[in-house]
Amino acid sequence: MSGSVALVYGDALMKHHLSDEHPLQPIRVKLAVDLIKSTGLIEHAHLLPPRSATVDELHLVHSPEYVDLVRKLSDPAQRRHVSPAAIDAAGFASADNPISDELHEGTALVAGASLVAAEAIESGAALHAFSPSGGLHHAHRGRASGFCTYNDAAIACQWLKERGHRVAYVDVDVHHGDGVEEIFDSDPDVLTISLHESGRWLFPGTGFPQDAGRGAGKGSAANLPFYPFTWDEPWLMAFDRVVPALLRRFKPTVLVTQDGCDTHHLDPLAHLAATTRIWPHVGRTFHDLAHELCDGRWLALGGGGYAIYEVVPRAWTLLFAEMVERPDLAAEVDDPVSAEPQEEAQERVWTALRRDLIQLGEVHGLNFSLSP
Numbered sequence: 012m013s014g015s016v017a018l019v020y021g022d023a024l025m026k027h028h029l030s031d032e033h034p035l036q037p038i039r040v041k042l043a044v045d046l047i048k049s050t051g052l053i054e055h056a057h058l059l060p061p062r063s064a065t066v067d068e069l070h071l072v073h074s075p076e077y078v079d080l081v082r083k084l085s086d087p088a089q090r091r092h093v094s095p096a097a098i099d100a101a102g103f104a105s106a107d108n109p110i111s112d113e114l115h116e117g118t119a120l121v122a123g124a125s126l127v128a129a130e131a132i133e134s135g136a137a138l139h140a141f142s143p144s145g146g147l148h149h150a151h152r153g154r155a156s157g158f159c160t161y162n163d164a165a166i167a168c169q170w171l172k173e174r175g176h177r178v179a180y181v182d183v184d185v186h187h188g189d190g191v192e193e194i195f196d197s198d199p200d201v202l203t204i205s206l207h208e209s210g211r212w213l214f215p216g217t218g219f220p221q222d223a224g225r226g227a228g229k230g231s232a233a234n235l236p237f238y239p240f241t242w243d244e245p246w247l248m249a250f251d252r253v254v255p256a257l258l259r260r261f262k263p264t265v266l267v268t269q270d271g272c273d274t275h276h277l278d279p280l281a282h283l284a285a286t287t288r289i290w291p292h293v294g295r296t297f298h299d300l301a302h303e304l305c306d307g308r309w310l311a312l313g314g315g316g317y318a319i320y321e322v323v324p325r326a327w328t329l330l331f332a333e334m335v336e337r338p339d340l341a342a343e344v345d346d347p348v349s350a351e352p353q354e355e356a357q358e359r360v361w362t363a364l365r366r367d368l369i370q371l372g373e374v375h376g377l378n379f380s381l382s383p
């Protein structure tokens with residue numbers, strides 16, 4: 012099942028720097044790539060440099076007015092001519108999405124990096140490709156949100172769709188993949204699946220089991236929320252119940268995964284209690300499904316993960332080890348044990364999960380129930 016694997020990275024991606032105090036620090040991607048190199052995994056892949064996405068490519072999912080606004084905001088000379096109302100409407104009035112001179116250039120480079128990965132897969136240069144700086148899943152058509160300006164994940168999905176693909180997008184970031192879901196919510200050719208901490212407790216507050224797409228896209232979005240303190244065992248059990256069954260029914264020709272690792276118990280921005288021990292299983296499952304359903308075509312993106320030193324490099328190294336089928340080279344960076352919460356919290360997690368899986372199954376006409 013091996014095939015050639017590409018990793019898209021270059022130090023130019025350090026330009027995707029929102030501000031000095033911001034939790035999304037580009038160094039996290041460099042640290043992950045450094046660990047992929049020092050474990051020897053890079054010997055089993057080829058490194059591709061990123062490029063900037065063109066304005067036409069950004070228009071694949073973003074409105075021309077929005078792209079124009081982002082470019083103006085990134086230019087100190089033009090910035091002062093943009094009205095506060097326009098800045099507010101485009102999502103740039105909050106600390107989550109600060110304005111900087113590098114805003115357009117940095118995030119267009121992230122979008123281009125994910126397109127380089129998509130192109131490598133489409134041309135056959137690589138069977139699997141990883142764009143760890145990508146996965147900016149909260150950006151909407153005409154609005155920045157949750158640290159995301161341009162939605163590289165949606166741009167890559169749309170780019171692949173325009174080449175005739177049926178695209179399955181699976182998002183395991185701790186936050187709901189709301190931007191990607193909304194962009195494709197009436198598109199029957201793009202399935203979006205998001206597993207995330209429930210919007211009752213966490214940004215962006217959306218993504219419940221009944222949210223399944225609209226119009227012609229009804230049924231092509233699936234959402235599974237998790238209760239706070241969900242740890243490895245229930246998280247993986249739910250992943251195994253939901254993801255393979257939905258993918259097998261949809262029959263995609265390419266798999267795109269958003270691999271945010273902010274599900275970890277050390278992550279400062281969310282409240283799940285997973286460890287890095289989910290990653291070998293997640294990586295292997297994505298890998299197997301890509302071969303089973305998509306002739307191997309698998310585009311993996313990064314995503315959230317704000318325990319920059321403690322978690323992100325290890326999680327993405329474990330994922331990448333599965334892409335190149337050398338989990339042995341990464342085994343020693345895995346967490347040694349799962350982190351189980353107190354019994355009372357465990358009960359709440361299982362109760363909520365059983366209920367949500369039944370509801371999700373009813374919405375999609377499949378049986379996701381945990382009971383035998």
Ligand SMILES: [Zn+2]
Nearest residue numbers: 012013014307
């Ligand atoms: Zn493979």
Ligand SMILES: [Zn+2]
Nearest residue numbers: 184185186315
């Ligand atoms: Zn996230």
